[in-house]
Amino acid sequence: MVEPRGHARSNAMGEIGGPDSEVFYDFGLPHDPKFGKECHPNCDCGRFVEIGNSVFMQYIKKPDSSFGELPKRNVDFGGGLERLTATTMQSDDLYVA
Numbered sequence: 001m002v003e004p005r006g007h008a009r010s011n012a013m014g015e016i017g018g019p020d021s022e023v024f025y026d027f028g029l030p031h032d033p034k035f036g037k038e039c040h041p042n043c044d045c046g047r048f049v050e051i052g053n054s055v056f057m058q059y060i061k062k063p064d065s066s067f068g069e070l071p072k073r074n075v076d077f078g079g080g081l082e083r084l085t086a087t088t089m090q091s092d093d094l095y096v097a
Helices: 006-010 081-088
Strands: 020-026 048-061 067-079
Touching: 048 081
Parallel strands: none
Antiparallel strands: 020 048, 048 067
């Protein structure tokens, strides 16, 4: 039995997914403690911005809420020119860039 962890449990029936990796840009800003004790890439303090991710498509959610293996696997890359442009301009605002 396949047991994906994390937010995969909330996937809709028929939705595919799998393990992922994320690429972040570090602006080198000091951490703002109002966002928590420790800084991390998913922190909202503005130090990091995700510029891309790869999802290794491996699973499909079945009608009984279990997960099965996909017959063919692939990698879905998500990244954008706006994210790369924003970080090149030292901006964490993807829409101003």
